[in-house]
Amino acid sequence: MFEKHIYANRRAQLKKSLGSGILLFLGNEESPMNYKDNAYHFRQDSTFLYYFGIKEPALAAVIDLDGDETILFGDEMSIDDIVWMGRQKTLTEKASDAAIERVLPAKELHQYISSYITKKQKVHYLPPYRAENKTKISSWFGLSVSEISNRASIDLIKAVVAQRSVKSAEEIVQLDLAASLSADMHQVVMQAARPGMYEREIVAKIHQAAMASGGQLAYPAILTVHGQILHNHYYGNQLQEGQMVLNDSGLETELGYAGDLTRTFPVGRQFTPVQKDIYEIVLQAYTDAKDLLAPGIRYLDVHLTACRTLTQGLKDIGLMRGTVEDAVNAGAHAMFFQCGTGHMMGLDVHDMEDLGEQYVGYTDQLIKNTTQFGLKSLRLGKELQPGYVLTVEPGIYIIPELIDQWKADNRFKEYINYERLEQFREFTGIRIEDDFLITENNSRMLGKHLSLTVSEIETIRSSV
Amino acid sequence: MFEKHIYANRRAQLKKSLGSGILLFLGNEESPMNYKDNAYHFRQDSTFLYYFGIKEPALAAVIDLDGDETILFGDEMSIDDIVWMGRQKTLTEKASDAAIERVLPAKELHQYISSYITKKQKVHYLPPYRAENKTKISSWFGLSVSEISNRASIDLIKAVVAQRSVKSAEEIVQLDLAASLSADMHQVVMQAARPGMYEREIVAKIHQAAMASGGQLAYPAILTVHGQILHNHYYGNQLQEGQMVLNDSGLETELGYAGDLTRTFPVGRQFTPVQKDIYEIVLQAYTDAKDLLAPGIRYLDVHLTACRTLTQGLKDIGLMRGTVEDAVNAGAHAMFFQCGTGHMMGLDVHDMEDLGEQYVGYTDQLIKNTTQFGLKSLRLGKELQPGYVLTVEPGIYIIPELIDQWKADNRFKEYINYERLEQFREFTGIRIEDDFLITENNSRMLGKHLSLTVSEIETIRSSV
Numbered sequence: 001m002f003e004k005h006i007y008a009n010r011r012a013q014l015k016k017s018l019g020s021g022i023l024l025f026l027g028n029e030e031s032p033m034n035y036k037d038n039a040y041h042f043r044q045d046s047t048f049l050y051y052f053g054i055k056e057p058a059l060a061a062v063i064d065l066d067g068d069e070t071i072l073f074g075d076e077m078s079i080d081d082i083v084w085m086g087r088q089k090t091l092t093e094k095a096s097d098a099a100i101e102r103v104l105p106a107k108e109l110h111q112y113i114s115s116y117i118t119k120k121q122k123v124h125y126l127p128p129y130r131a132e133n134k135t136k137i138s139s140w141f142g143l144s145v146s147e148i149s150n151r152a153s154i155d156l157i158k159a160v161v162a163q164r165s166v167k168s169a170e171e172i173v174q175l176d177l178a179a180s181l182s183a184d185m186h187q188v189v190m191q192a193a194r195p196g197m198y199e200r201e202i203v204a205k206i207h208q209a210a211m212a213s214g215g216q217l218a219y220p221a222i223l224t225v226h227g228q229i230l231h232n233h234y235y236g237n238q239l240q241e242g243q244m245v246l247n248d249s250g251l252e253t254e255l256g257y258a259g260d261l262t263r264t265f266p267v268g269r270q271f272t273p274v275q276k277d278i279y280e281i282v283l284q285a286y287t288d289a290k291d292l293l294a295p296g297i298r299y300l301d302v303h304l305t306a307c308r309t310l311t312q313g314l315k316d317i318g319l320m321r322g323t324v325e326d327a328v329n330a331g332a333h334a335m336f337f338q339c340g341t342g343h344m345m346g347l348d349v350h351d352m353e354d355l356g357e358q359y360v361g362y363t364d365q366l367i368k369n370t371t372q373f374g375l376k377s378l379r380l381g382k383e384l385q386p387g388y389v390l391t392v393e394p395g396i397y398i399i400p401e402l403i404d405q406w407k408a409d410n411r412f413k414e415y416i417n418y419e420r421l422e423q424f425r426e427f428t429g430i431r432i433e434d435d436f437l438i439t440e441n442n443s444r445m446l447g448k449h450l451s452l453t454v455s456e457i458e459t460i461r462s463s464v
Numbered sequence: 465m466f467e468k469h470i471y472a473n474r475r476a477q478l479k480k481s482l483g484s485g486i487l488l489f490l491g492n493e494e495s496p497m498n499y500k501d502n503a504y505h506f507r508q509d510s511t512f513l514y515y516f517g518i519k520e521p522a523l524a525a526v527i528d529l530d531g532d533e534t535i536l537f538g539d540e541m542s543i544d545d546i547v548w549m550g551r552q553k554t555l556t557e558k559a560s561d562a563a564i565e566r567v568l569p570a571k572e573l574h575q576y577i578s579s580y581i582t583k584k585q586k587v588h589y590l591p592p593y594r595a596e597n598k599t600k601i602s603s604w605f606g607l608s609v610s611e612i613s614n615r616a617s618i619d620l621i622k623a624v625v626a627q628r629s630v631k632s633a634e635e636i637v638q639l640d641l642a643a644s645l646s647a648d649m650h651q652v653v654m655q656a657a658r659p660g661m662y663e664r665e666i667v668a669k670i671h672q673a674a675m676a677s678g679g680q681l682a683y684p685a686i687l688t689v690h691g692q693i694l695h696n697h698y699y700g701n702q703l704q705e706g707q708m709v710l711n712d713s714g715l716e717t718e719l720g721y722a723g724d725l726t727r728t729f730p731v732g733r734q735f736t737p738v739q740k741d742i743y744e745i746v747l748q749a750y751t752d753a754k755d756l757l758a759p760g761i762r763y764l765d766v767h768l769t770a771c772r773t774l775t776q777g778l779k780d781i782g783l784m785r786g787t788v789e790d791a792v793n794a795g796a797h798a799m800f801f802q803c804g805t806g807h808m809m810g811l812d813v814h815d816m817e818d819l820g821e822q823y824v825g826y827t828d829q830l831i832k833n834t835t836q837f838g839l840k841s842l843r844l845g846k847e848l849q850p851g852y853v854l855t856v857e858p859g860i861y862i863i864p865e866l867i868d869q870w871k872a873d874n875r876f877k878e879y880i881n882y883e884r885l886e887q888f889r890e891f892t893g894i895r896i897e898d899d900f901l902i903t904e905n906n907s908r909m910l911g912k913h914l915s916l917t918v919s920e921i922e923t924i925r926s927s928v
Contacts, residue, residue: 029595031495031497031504032593032594033495033504033507034507034509034510034811034812034818035593035812035814035816035817035818036593036817036818037814037817038683038812038813038814038817039684040495040497040504040505041504041684041697043497043498045498046498079865079866079869082863082865082866083694083802083863083865083866084693084694084695085693085695085696086690086693086696086698087865129496129499129500130496130595131493131594131595131596131598131599132595134595134599135595135598135599135609139609145599145603198676198678200675200676200678201675201676203675204671204672204673204674204675204676205672207668207671207672207674207675208668208669208671208672209668210668210671211664211665211667211668211671211699212662212664212665212668214662214664214699214700219502220503220505226550229548229549229550230547230548230549231548231549232549232550233505234550235675235678236678338547347498348498348499348502349502350499350501350502352499353499353500353501353502354498354499354500399546399547401543401546401547401551402543402546402547405543
């Protein structure tokens with residue numbers, strides 16, 4: 001945990017943005033795998049971590065805006081719990097570590113909330129994403145599960161997003177650490193991969209690095225020779241000379257902050273000439289995008305810059321044609337780049353995704369309402385501010401099913417050279433991703449440098 | 465998956481045990497970590513795996529007892545799904561692999577069930593353990609979440625337990641494999657641990673072994689120098705000469721079958737004399753218990769045998785006193801052995817724990833209703849049958865908090881030598897565990913031999 005005054009200050013700042021009533025924060029429960037007592041590793045809710053810092057299941061907290069009090073709801077361990085789980089700090093001690101004044105038994109929460117509902121005072125809550133917490137909200141507020149999210153407090157969502165979006169000094173230390181630990185792990189993977197290995201053997205090294213560093217993976221690793229599958233979690237392929245490995249993985253620090261890095265490297269010692277050409281295009285898009293990062297720039301424009309660089313590069317090698325600007329405006333580049341250039345990062349790898357993309361990545365003036373394939377997957381569009389942390393992750397992905405569908409529809413044939421594209425059907429995909437902090441005047445990459453250029457990567461792979 | 469006829473035969477056998485109506489089986493959903501789309505690795509429900517074999521989220525299946533039909537409810541992938549997740553077999557192909565005749569869209573399930581409820585025909589379901597499935601049952605059947613489990617079908621629970629308890633030849637192959645892979649992993653850990661390492665570095669090796677073998681861990685690893693904490697998931701201690709490491713971990717095969725092994729070994733090259741004495745007592749209890757395993761023997765008696773051997777050994781070293789039989793009947797041994805000697809195993813490490821301990825581990829004639837500390841944690845009491853797979857896992861655990869509590873109450877002072885026990889306060893704990901199959905006349909250990917005796921273990925550790 002951070003020092004206790006940090007949590008007290010965060011809560012004090014939050015209270016200033018809101019009127020009266022109470023703020024209700026639900027921690028996460030244990031999440032069962034195949035029966036109640038066989039649970040996945042525990043992950044606390046990120047907003048709960050941010051304001052209360054306690055990484056234990058089955059807690060809730062209330063901030064009373066009028067009474068100027070924070071209450072933690074939870075239960076102390078029984079002797080049976082101690083036998084099975086070991087002696088830990090008491091809940092009262094944990095509360096004190098987070099500067100929380102008062103602890104009440106978990107069973108009193110329902111009654112506590114009901115008294116506010118009865119008095120018609122506002123009970124602000126955030127949209128729950130776990131079914132256990134949906135069930136609680138549904139029962140306490142007398143709402144059907146489908147109504148719950150619509151009744152979440154927009155005021156609270158906006159206040160939390162405003163606060164969590166701007167990272168404090170101690171958070172930046174954590175995010176630098178997460179990025180550096182993740183870079184170390186990527187370097188190990190880049191050195192260890194050999195033709196003949198199975199993807200899962202490399203994923204095993206990623207898990208080992210995560211556990212040994214004392215944290216967890218911030219998200220399930222994407223480690224694949226089929227880099228065109230954007231969220232691939234299948235690890236059964238055998239690495240073959242001539243293929244590339246795409247490794248999108250990142251560690252989470254003990255305090256819960258995420259790293260999120262991607263590198264693509266050859267299974268053998270060198271990229272093929274075609275792989276190298278396309279790698280250079282993606283690297284140029286990465287460079288053009290990151291060089292733009294600064295306060296006041298809209299991330300939407302960073303994204304469109306990356307798209308234009310990709311399109312220009314694809315034109316240069318004959319896969320696209322026509323005017324770059326027009327092709328990007330029409331969305332033709334999305335044949336090759338189907339997703340967004342980046343997203344906010346912090347306690348979540350897609351920071352605050354549970355609070356809603358519109359609030360986290362857009363504004364009341366910049367509403368996200370596009371249905372354009374590609375652009376609809378851009379999670380961040382708004383103007384950047386000092387303290388924002390985000391990813392830059394352009395890529396080129398050749399997806400045979402998408403070629404077949406668009407070609408059959410004659411879609412964007414003025415911009416896409418389908419005849420030549422057929423020769424690239426089996427190319428797979430390349431992504432390059434780093435994490436950046438927006439500074440007062442500019443930006444900087446988080447964590448240590450990780451081999452990036454073709455020559456840096458081929459130097460590492462030269463020992464294969 | 466197994467061959468399709470296996471699933472068809474399992475379902476045909478199940479239908480024979482039940483009357484009319486429909487049998488409803490809910491597969492698992494993705495389980496979110498910190499927001500909806502950042503999920504833990506997917507674990508299918510074990511009963512769903514058993515009858516349908518399909519390891520995909522968001523499926524359900526119905527067996528129509530009257531219409532002689534099995535229907536899979538789920539949705540085919542969209543082009544957006546293919547872009548993000550890659551092309552897979554269609555749902556219809558997957559259904560065909562499990563010999564399921566018919567596939568309907570997921571949204572039709574509610575209507576399908578309602579038509580049976582309206583006709584007042586019986587809809588059998590199993591007690592759900594995940595909140596997502598509780599919510600579905602609650603809404604479809606118009607029950608509050610607290611009523612759901614009481615309305616689960618006892619007939620279906622009993623029929624499923626009867627069938628899943630007796631392992632078939634192809635399941636035994638899987639369970640042998642799970643135990644052998646787990647033994648390999650334990651051997652690696654036993655060779656790798658060194659004074660000065662952190663527990664998490666060893667857990668990292670366990671995770672690596674699990675991933676590299678293509679499966680997962682069957683349960684969160686217990687890897688600790690504080691072996692007295694029965695379900696310890698903290699990995700932050702540094703290994704010190706003179707301590708012991710308790711490693712309770714097991715792999716799950718790709719088809720979902722569990723291994724569950726425990727070994728305790730010295731951080732240095734040798735056990736201390738006291739550690740060795742207590743190890744030998746636990747090993748004797750293990751041997752006496754496993755030698756009893758055969759059809760017709762009640763596991764309760766296996767457990768009580770282990771308890772008596774432990775008590776005799778503790779008497780021999782002066783920690784207990786009085787008559788062994790009386791001490792065990794009174795429950796005084798539970799100061800040192802607070803849990804049960806074993807449990808059923810299969811697709812779950814505690815097999816079918818979601819279906820209820822009374823049905824899985826006891827019978828209508830042998831009702832579990834003890835409140836005695838220790839015995840109340842025995843998950844399996846009933847008579848063994850050929851095909852049962854179970855663990856034998858006695859241990860001795862010295863828990864300072866339990867000493868303080870019982871001593872203050874003067875509890876069992878005729879059987880426990882509290883003065884001498886004070887000298888053992890910091891001893892920690894030892895457990896030895898293997899997996900066994902009940903055969904036609906006898907039993908056999910599953911998987912390959914894993915170093916077990918003091919001399920075998922010290923030989924491995926001699927290279928430290």
